[in-house]
Amino acid sequence: MLDLYQAGTSPIHMLRPGWKILSLAIAGSALFAVDHILFSAGLLVTTLVLYHLAGLPLSRAWAQIRPALWVFGLIFVAQIIFNDWLIGLYAVVRLAVLLMLAGLLTLTTKSSDMIDGITEGLGPLRRIGVNPDRVSLAISLTLRFIPVLSHVVQDVREAQRARGLDRNILSLAIPTIVRTIRMAEEVSDAIDARGS
């Protein structure tokens, strides 16, 4: 679900990140505010056209929603039980469109440009004490360290499995937390050392 930037020169790539983020916010809100299946279906088609315009194969759109299929299944089944299948389909389409649009944003926007856009967008909040640079850095660190932390968990899991502790949740959690805190200290030093 966390797909990263695909270099390109399409009109979607060239659009300013601020506009893309704003469009995503408006489309996401409209998806849930406009209570009509045709609107959601129309937005689904528009989203697929935008992928095409961005020079991305439709398989990339599918890749955005594939990890969430089990969530879609749960929602669909719950809606069949409590409402009917059409409302279930409606809910799933809305969520799928939202995920694909969010994926399109990350696929066509460099994370540094996106972060610059967020920094610019948060500028007015300086007046109430929010530091946009810090918020932006936190977002970039989150994007960067998701795969790193996933490796840490994998390492610890393998080490504990080798010791026969694979069923013990504490044996996974404690070393992972300790390693993460140590890593956070060094990352903080590194950011200082790099003069930012």
Add this chain to the structure above:
Amino acid sequence: MIDLQNVNLTLGGRPVLRDISLTLTQRRIAIVGSNGSGKSSFARLLNGLHLPTDGQVLVDGLNSRSHGRKIRKNVGFVFQNPDNQIVFPIVEEDVAFGLKHLGLSADEREAKVVDILKRYDLIGLRHQPSHTLSGGQKQLLAISGVLVMDPRYVVFDEPTTLLDLRNKLKVKQAIASLGQTAIVVTHDLDLVADFDRVIVFEDGRVFADDEPNKALRRYLEAMQDA
């Protein structure tokens, strides 16, 4: 020139470095010593990540207590684990990270990033997610992120510890080709054999300080006797 005058360092109530007075002027200086001898803490003193408990550290005459930010700009620091030093998800974005606050135009930043990525043979990976790089490529990316800032000194904290032989040789070559002064903390004695000076730390003190042959011989003898 980096000058340490009667430096003591205590961390968490534990004395880590004791009465260190050194003047670092050579182009290639190695810091070696056993685990816990204080060498990594010493490295962190050089760019103001640690401040001395007593004494002072002067970098080109600037005191690390009062000029921390300026010193960190002049003294680059490469950490042992590049994963903890790379802060942006895409290779070229990470290299550009430190340049943002230097007041350069976008074109100037781009030129510097391309230049450094070419130098370390990473240009073909510029759009790649940084987590997909090999260990050696990550270490070269971490070095690029530091060198793009044009520091006068570069401190390396065990830069080859996590690397295989091929990547170790690449990093060794990268250090050898630096125009800047390099201060390298390491356990890899082959890496420092042709350095100008080797300082051996033991129990928070300078145990030997000489040319590589003599300093390393004393270090090896001390380790064999221990």
